[in-house]
Amino acid sequence: MPGVRGPSDYTLEPPRHSALVINSKEPFNAEPRRSDLVWSYITPVDFFYKRNHGPIPVVDDLDKYRVSMTGLTGSNKELFMKDIWNLPKYTVTATLQGTITIFWCAQSLFCANTSHLGFFVALVSPKQFCAGNRRTAMSKTRKVKGVGWDIAAIGNAIWGGAKLADVLELVGIPKCSHITSSGGKHIEFVSIDKCKEENGGPYKASIPLIQATNPESDVLLAYEMNGETLNRDHGYPLRVIVPGVIGARSVKWLDSINVIEEECQGFFMQKDYKMFPPSVDWDNIDWSTRRPQMDFPVQCAICSLDDVNMVKPGKITIKGYAASGGGRGIERVDISIDGDKTWLEASKSQKPGVPYISDDESSDKWAWVLFEAQADIPRDTEIVAKAVDIAGNVQPENVEVVWNLRGILNTSWHRVQVRIGQSNL
Numbered sequence: 001m002p003g004v005r006g007p008s009d010y011t012l013e014p015p016r017h018s019a020l021v022i023n024s025k026e027p028f029n030a031e032p033r034r035s036d037l038v039w040s041y042i043t044p045v046d047f048f049y050k051r052n053h054g055p056i057p058v059v060d061d062l063d064k065y066r067v068s069m070t071g072l073t074g075s076n077k078e079l080f081m082k083d084i085w086n087l088p089k090y091t092v093t094a095t096l097q098g099t100i101t102i103f104w105c106a107q108s109l110f111c112a113n114t115s116h117l118g119f120f121v122a123l124v125s126p127k128q129f130c131a132g133n134r135r136t137a138m139s140k141t142r143k144v145k146g147v148g149w150d151i152a153a154i155g156n157a158i159w160g161g162a163k164l165a166d167v168l169e170l171v172g173i174p175k176c177s178h179i180t181s182s183g184g185k186h187i188e189f190v191s192i193d194k195c196k197e198e199n200g201g202p203y204k205a206s207i208p209l210i211q212a213t214n215p216e217s218d219v220l221l222a223y224e225m226n227g228e229t230l231n232r233d234h235g236y237p238l239r240v241i242v243p244g245v246i247g248a249r250s251v252k253w254l255d256s257i258n259v260i261e262e263e264c265q266g267f268f269m270q271k272d273y274k275m276f277p278p279s280v281d282w283d284n285i286d287w288s289t290r291r292p293q294m295d296f297p298v299q300c301a302i303c304s305l306d307d308v309n310m311v312k313p314g315k316i317t318i319k320g321y322a323a324s325g326g327g328r329g330i331e332r333v334d335i336s337i338d339g340d341k342t343w344l345e346a347s348k349s350q351k352p353g354v355p356y357i358s359d360d361e362s363s364d365k366w367a368w369v370l371f372e373a374q375a376d377i378p379r380d381t382e383i384v385a386k387a388v389d390i391a392g393n394v395q396p397e398n399v400e401v402v403w404n405l406r407g408i409l410n411t412s413w414h415r416v417q418v419r420i421g422q423s424n425l
């Protein structure tokens with residue numbers, strides 16, 4: 001790729017915030033501490049989780065960088081950054097997360113996003129997470145594969161860039177197209193990034209053409225994050241943002257856009273990030289029997305408390321996030337302070353000073369909500385949180401019913417333990 005190179009080692013990595021919890025150093029995968037995650041509705045770039053499969057590409061000459069548009073298009077085209085900048089700029093507030101994987105921690109259950117994208121019982125290091133939030137909890141039921149993440153492999157940002165629907169019009173593909181004149185039905189994104197899972201080839205993923213060409217889907221070629229130029233960890237100079245979909249489809253460091261007849265055949269579309277039933281293991285798995293995961297299910301997590309907490313008797317504040325894929329808003333977050341015997345409803349918010357209404361145009365449909373509740377805690381107890389989206393989807397109660405060999409999509413109720421009157425564990 002002219003102007004951009006993918007280094008063969010890790011000597012040119014960008015600086016990162018010292019408060020991040022590092023899950024792996026090479027490649028660098030890290031998340032914020034859960035208590036740092038819900039300070040604000042918009043996640044600061046420094047505290048946005050970092051998900052990588054190899055060394056971070058280096059931009060040597062932005063003027064030479066270009067994206068190739070090929071495949072079943074009306075005409076092939078190369079786009080330079082100036083061409084992208086000349087298109088109408090849109091901003092979209094959207095939550096990215098890994099594929100909601102699982103994590104077992106300190107006598108309770110929990111759930112997690114990758115951007116190219118744990119919760120539960122028995123004190124485990126929070127440095128084990130990949131393809132999603134909350135993977136380790138699944139491993140407590142039965143071992144799963146993947147980088148370990150706690151509940152903070154998720155973040156909410158304001159992305160700025162050109163709509164993919166506008167970009168595709170430049171090669172003769174009209175808005176809201178289901179198929180091109182040459183039979184194209186999917187849009188494939190190919191990264192500059194190289195990864196071992198692709199045998200040293202590029203990371204890639206795809207979405208259906210109708211999603212790519214529909215302006216209401218808000219798919220972006222993004223060059224800004226929170227009003228600033230993308231940094232290297234998050235895809236500089238250009239990345240895809242596919243709102244409401246697992247982060248694994250929002251390809252960073254974009255190299256090319258291909259119009260293809262069938263969905264992408266890359267590793268992360270065909271051999272990973274698929275949801276299997278508990279009966280499937282590594283001896284009988286058939287990847288071809290499941291579709292690639294796209295929308296993420298409804299989930300929530302408590303961020304103001306650790307897995308086990310020592311507190312004084314009295315009132316405590318319970319804060320966290322809730323999100324659902326596909327543009328579905330959060331209708332309700334329920335909190336139990338007595339181990340799911342009784343429930344109270346948490347308050348929900350997005351933008352400061354603007355009431356959150358789950359299906360109103362004033363709300364950000366692609367973004368998480370922050371929730372808060374206060375409760376008197378007179379004795380040792382388990383605090384539980386579960387969310388309901390506007391389609392009536394509810395998180396499953398237990399991790400066992402969603403266990404899968406890859407450890408993704410753990411959206412079971414989030415549980416933390418509270419102990420009264422002890423100074424230490």
